Amino acid sequence: MRRREFLKKSARGTGVIMVSPLLLSALGTGEGLCLETGASPLLDLGREDLDKLLGIALARGGDFADIYVERRLRRHIVMEENRIASIHLGIDRGVGVRVIAGDATGYAYSEDLSLKKLQEAAGTASAVARSGGKTTPVSVSRGTVSDLIPARIPLESVAEDERLQVIGRANDAARSYDGRIRQVTVTYLEEVKEIAMANSEGVWVEDRQPLIYFIVNALATGGGARHRGRRRISAHSGFELFDGDRPEEVGKGAAREAVTMLAAIEAPAGQMPVITSSGWGGVLFHEAVGHGLEADGIQRGTSFYVGKVGQKVGSELVTLVDDATVPGLRGSFNVDDEGTVSQRKVLIEKGILRGYMYDKLTARQLGASSTGSGRRQSFKHYPLVRMTNTFVLAGQAKPEEVFAATKKGLYAAEFVGGVVDTTSGSFTFTVREAYLIENGRMTSPVKGVTLIGSGPEVLRTIDMVADDLDYAPGTCGKGQWVPVTCGEPTLRIGKITVGGTKT
Template sequence: MKIDRREFLKSTAAISAGAALYPGIMSILSGSGCSPGVRRDLDEDQIAAILEKGLSKGGDFSEVYIEEISSTSFDMSEGSFARATVGVSQGIGVRTAEGPKNGYAYINGFDYREAMAAAEASAYISASGEMGEVASPAKKSPAGYITIEVPVSDVAETVKMDLIQSAEQAGRDFSPLVKQVDIEYYDHMKRRKIANSNGLRIENEIPLIWVVINVLAEKNGVRHRGRKRLSAHQGFEFFELIDLEEAARAAANEAVTMLEARPAPSGKMPVVLYPGWGGVLMHEAVGHGLEGDAVFRGASIFAGKIGEKVASDLVTLVDDSSWPNARGTTDFDDEGTPGQRNVLIENGILKGYMHDLISARLLNASPTGNGRRESYRHFPIPRMTNTFLENGNAKREDIIAETASGLFVKALSGGSVDTTTGEFNFEVREAYLIENGKITSPVSGASLIGKGIDVLSNIDAIAGDLELGVGICGKGQWVPVTSGQPTARVATGITVGGTA
């Protein structure tokens, strides 16, 4: 069900007054409709005092991060809404940074005295003993890569539930072999305010929508699960741009198709990756090694290789936190650095790394807007945002037709990488054999392993059909990301771990 825009706005407007909202959200929405800073947290004098306290034992800079999140979620399982959740979280994180060192402390809520105590705790990290300087504040404005037409908090729960219900039905109706359709719906509004001793003051609001559809199909005791995930930093108008029912059918199609799967082959073979979340291979296999902290610790195989050829000429790898409304987009990162497009590898040559303030300083580079954190409970570290392989000139049909035998990977689950060895692994969800240039049987039960650097140099065909896939990335803390790629072939370097 795609909602007609006028109907949609009418239905949401009608209910917004009576919607069950938290005071936090109400205050954010009052006034201009979206004016941040209405809710009382810390005033400028208090912030200045905390920043000063953070530098009382020395340090390069101190920082105050104020966050408030109001969230709503529903889980639909076995045909009914199994769960409805609302939540509010508020907190302040105070950081003192010196060289590679971080002192960090956080509190729940916005209490000034507690925040001062946190600043005292974070100041512990610094040993120089020389009082650091606090610059006078200068307010900055966010870039506006994230737009909101209809705030998620303005939309009645029943509207959200209807959407989920119709998608669930579409998944069920896809085939009698579909046994379960589970849908998780989550949205939130996050308000951030960042201040540091260099004078930075910046704040904004970021919405997030996240829907996960899992479909189980079963036939003669064989079970498979298909999955589709949709997400954006956007207002509720997101659901005008995507078709949730179609997504449910796609998940169902994956589950049903894979019931006929044969055991996956094992050994080295060419692998053709479908556009979208397949890009997680680049994220894991290459991206993590290009994060500034791995580089300055010498724990990345890409350390010290700027300007060197690390990939085939076809490879241009980009991390772009300014992609409008994408799940990995940040108007500014969690240290206040504006989002931007960073070319990491250009035509096979390593161009740069992804930095937060600390890694940029240590490696003598400019911050790239990659300092991210899960919440006020974490200090920022270099993280990816929207990471993708740029389009090439080939055509998907040709790439497949020119592959004598290999594996066509349509969907990967998660994966991980050891940045020390560069070895990665992925679990394959949906894959097919390529035989004589044609996609043939579905195969199941495979994992993919290899080394990032081998994959980079063995990418020998890239199509022009780039898509981003949505996901979540863990590195001690979780952040929303996208990974993307066009159809691409890795000629060799990937080992497929099946049982056949």
């Protein structure tokens, strides 16, 4: 279908499930590539086609079916050794069909978008239903969503060269920070994801999610030591993310960490109070608590938090939310990957467990409603219950008071990431930049170290929470990768095991 036909069809209001053909205009930056090349829209399906596909999906007796259409334009540019080492452009496009029958899920997808192939995929997905029999008639109708993803400078309006300039500025800032900086790698990741979903409950919605991820790694060497510092920023945003001197800030931040940590001494081993930094320190809550509140672990009975709603599960200083509605954050969206409108969930309120996160499947299984937590890596994946932006709300203390109250301990400033063993509740988080705290003050930097604890125990020992809430971007893996945000104000864990080498 040509663009003109698309416009006509839309104007008639018959509706097609599709991702805007404008997406391909993002490829054109004045070099003469434009829509007239015949770029096709994502998928030319009308309401009747959707109804028919959902009907095929449910033909063997499934309880629920949905169709997920996605097109994603990806850019991945790397600068290394002062030159643009690679420019990578990719297009993903496909349709996934899911059928739920009881507790079982059938899934199939196709990258071939002909109606025939989509019908085959729907038939394949339906094989999971074994009861046979009834076909439920389906009729979808188009819904609208709010816009939590503001983009002042749309990515498709950005000339390729502007991206390269931003990358170069971050590189230069990092390199000129200090003579001990040996290498700088700048990674620029951008995607424009456009999705449409229709399901057997009659829902039919679309969303558009531009996302930028910008990472600087800087290597410093000196005095026999070697450290790689890192800074990353990310947002669902237009190119305004790089307004002002943001690229320089990111570059300098990575360089500062690398140079500072050259002086790091051996980290202590044993239990002690640990102050975690605002922003990335929130990875603690993502791992130690958040995964245990995803309803699949509740339904399976494997989570520590089964049956604990209404009970005190942590320090009363802790209020933890998962909020997909904060405009522009890396984990935000207008609708989740099952077509449910994004929500703000209070998971823990002043230490009391308030509720879990649900997708459609776990909501059906547990008699709850979806909290808009159904997410997938791409059309090649079925949805799972996932976090979005998970953070602890600001407390009353000033950050300096938290330090002043700590006689001896560790300050964890920058993190590699965290991992949880959901069955036992043990979690680790790995610190890349840390300092000793002695007599209420930050002193020597110490080498990177793993912290380990039991999620439920650590949650109880949090004894100070400051007022400086900040966020940090990450990518969460649970068999599938999705963009998330962690967050917290500066806070103190009363006691946790620090896995250093100095006993």
